[in-house]
Every structure is written in C-alpha cells, then in structure tokens.
Amino acid sequence: MNSPHTPTQPLVFESDPVAMRARVAEALRGGLRVGFVPTMGALHAGHDSLVARATGECDAVAVSIFVNPTQFGPREDYSRYPRTFEADCGRLRPLGVRWVFTPSVEGMYPAGDATRVHVAGPADRWEGAFRPGHFDGVATVVAKLLSAVPATKAYFGEKDWQQSAVIRRMAADLLLPTEIVVCPTVREADGLAMSSRNVYLSAPERSRAAAIARSLERGSELWDRGVEAGEIERAARESLVELGFEVDYWSIVCEDSLVPVVELPAAAGGVRPRIITACRLGSTRLIDNRGLSPR
Ligand code: AMP
Numbered sequence: 001m002n003s004p005h006t007p008t009q010p011l012v013f014e015s016d017p018v019a020m021r022a023r024v025a026e027a028l029r030g031g032l033r034v035g036f037v038p039t040m041g042a043l044h045a046g047h048d049s050l051v052a053r054a055t056g057e058c059d060a061v062a063v064s065i066f067v068n069p070t071q072f073g074p075r076e077d078y079s080r081y082p083r084t085f086e087a088d089c090g091r092l093r094p095l096g097v098r099w100v101f102t103p104s105v106e107g108m109y110p111a112g113d114a115t116r117v118h119v120a121g122p123a124d125r126w127e128g129a130f131r132p133g134h135f136d137g138v139a140t141v142v143a144k145l146l147s148a149v150p151a152t153k154a155y156f157g158e159k160d161w162q163q164s165a166v167i168r169r170m171a172a173d174l175l176l177p178t179e180i181v182v183c184p185t186v187r188e189a190d191g192l193a194m195s196s197r198n199v200y201l202s203a204p205e206r207s208r209a210a211a212i213a214r215s216l217e218r219g220s221e222l223w224d225r226g227v228e229a230g231e232i233e234r235a236a237r238e239s240l241v242e243l244g245f246e247v248d249y250w251s252i253v254c255e256d257s258l259v260p261v262v263e264l265p266a267a268a269g270g271v272r273p274r275i276i277t278a279c280r281l282g283s284t285r286l287i288d289n290r291g292l293s294p295r
Contacts, residue, residue: 025150028150033059033060033152034062036153042081045194046159049157051155052095055095072137108141117139130278138163149176153179155183157182164201192212224293254272
C-alpha cells in the first residue's frame with residue numbers, strides 16, 4: 001500500500017487557481033495535511049529542501065512555479081529570469097510532490113486587477129528600499145497563491161530572510177490560516193547560498209562570490225567575541241569592496257523587525273540578531289544572511 005506521498009505518484013498539473021483551490025479543499029476535507037512550496041522555478045537543491053520538509057510533514061504537497069512580474073522592478077531581470085520548466089518537472093517527479101500549480105500571469109492578475117498587499121514594518125528597509133515595490137509584489141502574489149492553495153503549511157527559505165519576515169507579518173496580520181514554515185539555507189560547497197540567479201555569474205565572479213558567505217562567518221566570529229555591531233559592519237563592507245563587490249547593505253539587524261541593532265536602545269533585551277547583506281558583482285545582485293547568537 002502506497003503512502004499518500006509515495007515518490008512514484010505522477011505529478012498533477014493545474015493552472016487554474018479556482019480548480020487548484022478545489023483540489024486542495026477536497027484533500028483537506030479528506031483529513032489530509034497539505035503542504036505548499038511557492039517557487040519561481042529554475043529549481044535547485046534549496047527548493048528541494050523545502051519540498052523534502054513539506055513531504056516529511058504533510059500528506060499531499062503542492063509546488064507552484066510562477067515568475068511573478070509584480071515583484072520585479074522596471075530595470076530588473078523579469079524577462080531574462082531563468083525558465084527551466086521541463087528540468088523543474090524532472091526534479092519534482094521523484095520528490096513525492098502531488099500537484100504542480102502553474103498559473104498564468106492573466107490568471108493571477110485578472111483584467112482590471114487593482115489590488116496590492118502592502119506590508120510596512122519589516123518590509124520598509126533593505127530590499128524594500130533598494131527595490132521599491134518589490135515587497136508589494138511579493139506580499140500580493142503570496143496572498144493570491146495562498147488563496148489558490150489554502151494549505152495547512154507553506155514553506156519558505158531563510159535564504160530570503162527579509163521576505164520570510166514580511167510573509168510571516170502578512171500572514172499574522174491577515175489572519176491567514178496557513179502556518180508559515182521557514183527552512184535553513186542550502187549552500188554550495190564553498191558556502192555560496194544556492195540561488196536561481198547564480199547562473200548569471202561569470203566563472204571569475206562565481207569563484208569570488210563565496211566571499212559573501214565568508215564575510216557572514218567572520219562577522220559572526222567577531223560578534224561572538226563581543227565586537228561592537230557598527231565596527232563589524234564597517235570591516236565587512238570594506239573587505240567586500242576591496243574584493244570588487246558593490247555593497248548595497250551589510251548590517252546586523254533584529255531578525256523580526258529588521259531594525260539595525262545600532263539603532264536599538266542599549267538595554268533592548270530579547271533581540272534575535274541577524275546579519276543581512278546584498279552585494280553586487282558585475283550585473284548580478286546576491287543576497288545572504290546569517291543568524292547570530294543573542295547578546
Ligand atoms: P524562488 O524560486 O527564488 O522564489 O524561491 C522559492 C523559495 O525557495 C523561497 O522561499 C526561497 O527563499 C527558497 N530558497 C531559495 N534559495 C534557497 C536556498 N539556497 N536554500 C533554501 N531555500 C531557498
């Protein structure tokens with residue numbers, strides 16, 4: 001007898017949000033726990049880890065593949081974002097996924113579309129400042145995806161830390177019934193966080209890119225030795241600039257509010273600190289982050 005998520009089951013493809021919701025609703029009525037992994041495709045081992053967590057915790061798993069136009073700025077990489085649908089399906093087949101949700105842009109943004117979800121607070125700084133409108137696009141598409149796939153649990157990566165904080169905030173504020181689960185970052189052997197955008201790096205850029213993860217490790221060591229946050233940040237930015245990066249930000253923040261720890265009152269207790277960074281190498285923008293021990 002096969003378990004509900006046996007790896008041999010064929011993938012079921014669905015592109016219609018209403019039909020997708022009906023499939024999930026039927027599974028939930030039958031008492032199944034439904035897991036959901038939203039993606040933009042170009043799948044790699046980081047995505048696989050979210051799927052593995054979902055299949056481990058749920059009875060039926062949906063993965064969405066949708067390159068969401070509203071989260072890209074006008075000068076960003078929407079049109080050249082890697083689209084590898086056949087390879088993605090080959091990757092998902094052995095992982096025990098039940099449904100692949102592949103909505104069209106028109107299906108997600110019907111004619112006359114006039115609604116955006118705006119999250120303030122954790123969305124205001126960093127990516128929110130460098131990519132105006134980005135988190136409105138993210139929050140809007142995730143709200144729509146969770147409407148089409150009203151899962152028991154939805155899985156997101158720590159890799160996009162600020163995004164995960166924004167989604168947790170939105171889910172709490174909109175009283176969404178889906179539990180948001182945030183999973184650890186999967187890295188290449190040299191520490192570079194896996195990302196669909198790593199394919200943009202030239203060979204020399206690729207070998208330099210691991211310096212970002214090394215800067216996080218070094219920052220964590222200095223933090224553990226009691227070095228002051230501002231000093232750690234300055235040293236990290238300087239070393240990355242010397243290596244040829246343009247540093248949009250490299251900061252130690254409270255991981256929920258995304259407020260820099262240097263702006264917090266000295267007596268602020270209970271802060272969970274995290275380094276977040278975005279760096280550019282040539283035309284490729286890379287983000288990464290690392291949790292720090294509380295002080
Ligand atoms: P994307 O397809 O880039 O929108 O990512 C889909 C999901 O996979 C998001 O929740 C990401 O945070 C997550 N993800 C992307 N890269 C990684 C990684 N290296 N490790 C873990 N999760 C990741």
